[in-house]
Amino acid sequence: MRRWKIAVLVSGAIAISYLDRQTLPVAVHAIGHDIPLSNEQFSSLQSAFLLSYALMYAGGGRLTDILGTRRGFILIMLFWSLACASHAAAISFSMLIASRFLLGAGEGGGFPAATRVVAEWFPATERATAMGIINAGTALGAIAAPPLIAVTVSYLGWRWIFLITGAVGLFWTITWMFSYKAPDLNSQLFDDAAEGLPGEPQEPPVTARWIDLLRIRESWGLVSAKFLSDAAWYFYLFWLPKYLFDARGFDIKKVGTFAWIPPAAAGIGCLLGGWFSSYLVRRRFPVGTARKAALGVSAAVMPCIVLVPHVAVSWAIALFSVAYFGQQSWSTLVMVLPTDLFPNSVVGSIAGLIGFGGATGGIVFGQLVGYLLDRGLGYGLVFAVAGSLHVIAFLVILFAIPAFQAKDVMRKLSQAAA
Numbered sequence: 001m002r003r004w005k006i007a008v009l010v011s012g013a014i015a016i017s018y019l020d021r022q023t024l025p026v027a028v029h030a031i032g033h034d035i036p037l038s039n040e041q042f043s044s045l046q047s048a049f050l051l052s053y054a055l056m057y058a059g060g061g062r063l064t065d066i067l068g069t070r071r072g073f074i075l076i077m078l079f080w081s082l083a084c085a086s087h088a089a090a091i092s093f094s095m096l097i098a099s100r101f102l103l104g105a106g107e108g109g110g111f112p113a114a115t116r117v118v119a120e121w122f123p124a125t126e127r128a129t130a131m132g133i134i135n136a137g138t139a140l141g142a143i144a145a146p147p148l149i150a151v152t153v154s155y156l157g158w159r160w161i162f163l164i165t166g167a168v169g170l171f172w173t174i175t176w177m178f179s180y181k182a183p184d185l186n187s188q189l190f191d192d193a194a195e196g197l198p199g200e201p202q203e204p205p206v207t208a209r210w211i212d213l214l215r216i217r218e219s220w221g222l223v224s225a226k227f228l229s230d231a232a233w234y235f236y237l238f239w240l241p242k243y244l245f246d247a248r249g250f251d252i253k254k255v256g257t258f259a260w261i262p263p264a265a266a267g268i269g270c271l272l273g274g275w276f277s278s279y280l281v282r283r284r285f286p287v288g289t290a291r292k293a294a295l296g297v298s299a300a301v302m303p304c305i306v307l308v309p310h311v312a313v314s315w316a317i318a319l320f321s322v323a324y325f326g327q328q329s330w331s332t333l334v335m336v337l338p339t340d341l342f343p344n345s346v347v348g349s350i351a352g353l354i355g356f357g358g359a360t361g362g363i364v365f366g367q368l369v370g371y372l373l374d375r376g377l378g379y380g381l382v383f384a385v386a387g388s389l390h391v392i393a394f395l396v397i398l399f400a401i402p403a404f405q406a407k408d409v410m411r412k413l414s415q416a417a418a
Helices: 002-034 039-067 069-089 093-107 110-121 124-155 158-179 187-196 217-246 252-258 261-282 287-300 302-310 313-341 344-374 379-400 406-417
Strands: none
Touching: 002 039, 002 069, 002 093, 002 110, 002 124, 002 158, 002 217, 002 252, 039 069, 039 093, 039 110, 039 217, 039 344, 069 093, 069 110, 069 158, 110 124, 110 313, 110 344, 124 158, 124 252, 124 261, 124 287, 124 313, 217 252, 217 302, 217 313, 217 344, 217 379, 261 287, 261 313, 287 302, 287 313, 287 379, 302 313, 302 379, 313 344, 313 379, 344 379
């Protein structure tokens, strides 16, 4: 049971990260009274976050491989909590963009560290479920953000929300310091987790550089798929509040009332996607078949988002909810694939490279969105492109990983590192 408590604790960290990154998108209108922002400037703020997030996602994976999960997570969480609080001091666009850059640099290490927790504590039959619990933190943070930010902005002003969310992150860090130990560092913890851990062969340690990882097709397939799917995800995540403000005439109170609904659907997607894949594995389906089946179902619902500009606002919220559900089911599964295919000694590094690809996709598509909207081309074209990206990403995975053969990946890594 201890391993599931650890999964819930890590889910809390991911929830805080999504709460932190949603503060600016939800509070953007209130911030705009003090620091006016165009669509392209708003895109630039998100790109600054995603640029450092991408670099640290790769670097954070390597950092946690070197420092270990416990110490790596402490350093990462301290940094991003202080970076979040720094937004409160901003008095210009340049100060805001600097704070966003620092926040991305801190948060970039979160998911690689979470992936290492899954690799350390959970067997293949439970990894998708565990990652689903952890990834559900994205929904919890995004659910809490609109109402919490709306109330705080209404009564205290926008600067306070950054101070409050930064303090929450510092509290989690203290909890983590006294709660987490890797199972091989403490025999009591190892015995508690042991019923799910043995029975899997212990692979010999493999040392691989990033260049070694990028020499094999499976790595490129996962990085490319994440580039495509996260391009759409970061658009939904960062632009949903602004879309409701600009295209649907919402104020901060209406955003606080309705913008939590799609993230709630995302939380269900995290849990059901991971559960469905794990269920298929327990039913003796091959791991590769189980993962691909769940990925395919997740990708299949995403094109519905193209209808958003053409329906009433209640239906638009419903369609966003379906897309959030599919995306986070997808994301849970994509992030568990490295634990299926790669040895534990490089899981943090490959997860970092995959996240780098996703954040880079968010930068490219986010800048394109700002450019198109400021030139009057509207949301219709943007939603049409976003709705196709997960389907293309699924086809990339089918091509790049025709069969799940961890031993084959191990052989390729050994050859690349030789």
